[in-house]
Each structure stands twice: as C-alpha cells, then as structure tokens.
Amino acid sequence: MAHILIVEDEAAIADTLIYALQGEGFTTRWLTLAGEALALQAREPADLWILDVGLPDMSGFEACKQLRRSSEVPVLFLTARDSEIDRVVGLEIGADDYVSKPFSPREVAARVKAILKRLQPRVPPAAEPPAAGPFRFDELRQQIHYHGQLLPLTRHELKLLAVLLSQPERVFSREQLLDATGVSAEAGYERTVDSHIRSLRAKLREVRADSEAIQTHRGLGYSLRLL
Structure with a gap:
C-alpha cells in the first residue's frame, strides 16, 4: 500500500x-x-x-x-x-x-x-517502441525521443506529449490535455496546460530550432503535426 x-x-x-x-x-x-x-x-x-x-x-x-x-x-x-x-x-x-x-x-x-x-503504470508495450515521424515514444521506460534525442521531460510534460502523439493532427482541448496529465480538470486549471505547452515547445526547439510540431488552435486547443 x-x-x-x-x-x-x-x-x-x-x-x-x-x-x-x-x-x-x-x-x-x-x-x-x-x-x-x-x-x-x-x-x-x-x-x-x-x-x-x-x-x-x-x-x-x-x-x-x-x-x-x-x-x-x-x-x-x-x-x-x-x-x-x-x-x-x-x-x-x-x-x-x-x-x-x-x-x-x-x-x-x-x-x-x-x-x-x-499514476498507475500501464501494461508494458511490445519490445520496439513505436515511432511517429520524428518522435519515438518508449512507453516501458517512459521516455520520448525527438529526432533521435531524448527529451528531458517532466512527468506532466511527458503525459501531455504522449496524448498528442497518440492521435497526430487531432485537436485536443485544454481540458482533455489537463486530464491526461493526471490533474483534475474539475477545478478549472486549464491555463496550466499553456505553461506546459510553452515548456514543451522550448525543449523541442532545443533539438530543432525551427520546430513547429505543436500547433495552437485558438479557442479550441492544441494538436501535434509530424514534421
């Protein structure tokens, strides 16, 4: 326990x-x-x-x-x-x-x-982590690589990016993304998602300065574009 x-x-x-x-x-x-x-x-x-x-x-x-x-x-x-x-x-x-x-x-x-x-771990995936464009998500190790480089993500950032990776091009609302981080969406903390997105974009641009992988959809939310 x-x-x-x-x-x-x-x-x-x-x-x-x-x-x-x-x-x-x-x-x-x-x-x-x-x-x-x-x-x-x-x-x-x-x-x-x-x-x-x-x-x-x-x-x-x-x-x-x-x-x-x-x-x-x-x-x-x-x-x-x-x-x-x-x-x-x-x-x-x-x-x-x-x-x-x-x-x-x-x-x-x-x-x-x-x-x-x-926060309970999911069932481990198959041996080879799936790749999506320049991203590679190793669910067993809870790591995401971008253009071959390991991203230094916090727990919340990793969960948020993993959700975006699960359905590229789909627009996720702030509430959906907040729920994915493990924080209750009931209390109205959607603006914290914007802070995590800013941090994620900065880390992606440390790998590729011209990265525009995370797309903003005003009034709707965010999506991931596989470049």
Whole structure:
C-alpha cells in the first residue's frame, strides 16, 4: 500500500488526515518542516506528498520547486487560501491537486486515491517502441525521443506529449490535455496546460530550432503535426 508523507505544522489537521488515510489502508509519516521532508524524501521516498502551503521554514510552493529538482512524486497542496492565482501557481510548479482549508479528511483521502490511480503504470508495450515521424515514444521506460534525442521531460510534460502523439493532427482541448496529465480538470486549471505547452515547445526547439510540431488552435486547443 502507498506511503503518504504529510507535511503540515498544525497537529490537529495532521491527526485527522492520518486517521482518514490509515482508515483507507495507507501508511503515513508526519513532519512539520519542509526541509526535513525534503531530506527524508532523498533517503526514504514517499509515494505521495500532502503539503501545506504555509509552513514555518519555507512556503509549500518553494518546497515543491526544490522537490521537483530531484523527484516527480505526486503532490497534493493544502492551503488556507482559495485564490485562483495560488491554485494555478501550485499546479504550474508541479502539484497534482489542491485542497483549500477547511476540508473534509475523507475528501482528501479520496483525492489521494484518485491521484495514485491515475499514476498507475500501464501494461508494458511490445519490445520496439513505436515511432511517429520524428518522435519515438518508449512507453516501458517512459521516455520520448525527438529526432533521435531524448527529451528531458517532466512527468506532466511527458503525459501531455504522449496524448498528442497518440492521435497526430487531432485537436485536443485544454481540458482533455489537463486530464491526461493526471490533474483534475474539475477545478478549472486549464491555463496550466499553456505553461506546459510553452515548456514543451522550448525543449523541442532545443533539438530543432525551427520546430513547429505543436500547433495552437485558438479557442479550441492544441494538436501535434509530424514534421
């Protein structure tokens, strides 16, 4: 069963989360400081973080940025703030979901289960990864090559590009692409897709400066053109 790391400085909140998560069969570890959590993740990786935005030693946003330098472990943010900008910033730096206080511990447990379910690996494909034009998607290793070069993609970027590769020329809406990254589309975070697309385009152009593989369809979404 998955191991959940709770990084929260309020004991009452942590206790209710521990109770709800353990009731669903998860194992848990509770820490109050982001620095301690980052150090622990390097030694004993958790399967998912529940991360409070307002921590004593650093903000949850800064902790997530540091975490993403070495790990793609899923992150669910907890915060007392409910502004759209905070939600968007959290997701753009690599979070998987966002819950505002006060919240139901059972809802948090359900969101944890949903995140982990979305991240379950698929059945490995045949031996030779399929190629689509200049792209080669190795699903077993979760890698995508472009013109023979391995792309340094984040987990969200890889999933987004893999969806575009699955049906070249098809226009995918922002909501469809967001759902593909494993982030719930219910909360209206479609604009984070634009940030991932910008990053993907930059990485493709590092391989081919004239790359126009990802096409924008105003008011509709994005598609992939095999050049």
